[in-house]
Amino acid sequence: MAGVWRCMLATMIVLCVCLWGSSEAVGGAKSRPRPQRRPPKKPKVDSVDVIPPAENIDIERMTGTWYLLNVASKCSYLINHGTRVEPTVMSLSRSSPSEQTLSVSTKTRHDHQCWEILQLYQITPTPGRLTLKGARPELNTEIVIGETDYSSYAVMYYHKRGKITIKLYGRSVDNLSEPVLTKFEQLAEKQDLGLAYLFPFPTYSHCRDVDQDHVINCIPTC
Template sequence: RRRRRPPPPQSPLEKVAAQAELSLPQLAGRWFLVGMASRCGYLAEHSHRLEATAMTVTVLDGQSLDISTFRKLDGICWEIRQRYLPAQARGRFLLKGEGDWAGVDVVVGETDHSSYAILYYQKGRSISVKLYGRTSRVSDAVADKFEQRVRAVGLSEDVTYYFPTYGGWHTVPWEQGAPMARAAPGKGPAAGTEALQRGEREAHPHGFEQFVAPCHPQ
């Protein structure tokens, strides 16, 4: 009699519940990246070089999300665009892209829509957790929630990083007339100008825009 194979182990993201009663229209708008937990070796090595990062969320067709992420690189503010497609359940998405960008599962784990959002990203069995705020600072209570969720998926404070703030006015460089450049939606290092390709390859050898797409150990 043939033995049944044991079921495959549950992935970390399968254990994460999506935000109940998630409202995509209320999720839309500006968010600042406050913190990130990831075992990415490159991120650990270059954590002293973290740049303030923000994103704008736009709801498409009532169920997909268009994400424009803004980050400074060598004095230029880059806009990187991504598309989050709806997955099987509300609050779960698939990041559309190519190469390192393909097959990334995204879950909105917790948000109050007005002050913070905790998002999970997983490719394969590698997972990262990000904390976003409507301003570049969040309350201690929200930071505690984020760190509890980080521990719940097997990450620790040793791989948790907090991003620089923009100061008391919560302004961002591209609102002050800084040079802007753009990359095409969902593309990897082949997208954008030659300067973007060269700069991002030098700065982030593990893939385009480490702090937008999840970073995965090589």
């Protein structure tokens, strides 16, 4: 009988030791959490809200013809096809000084045919700021006229879904000075758009007449 009790006592001691050891492992020493990998740091991109437009922008003086000369962008289309961009010309018009929209006609070539893209920029209460409305508010493109002298060049910022594209326009294809081109490169660099993201556009063979079948209303991807 005594042997049976000793056997039972030994079994209980072993059981207690096992339970104590498991509880120590759970409630005692705590395991450290696994280190989590930090998300990659996104390059700093200023919203156009913090990019001031040129002072006292006169939207009437912005109307007329503008030739696209250079683009700074991380747009995937330009990165993949930037060496095959086509000459592009933009025309701005306004039906009356009281009209709160700016009509935009962009002519370019696609598949060896001339196309015209028609858009409406909404004029905001802040001079030099425009909005191209998308299908939903989060798809709007905010536009800032950053710098211009009206007669030779204009730098325009396009902000959509956290990405900025900067475009350099000229009144003609051959009257831009080297300081203007250098200034454009410096403005692009401030938005983390170095030389690898600059895409010069051809300055010859621009589209003029366009068939009605090639007139479309759409929002550009860049």
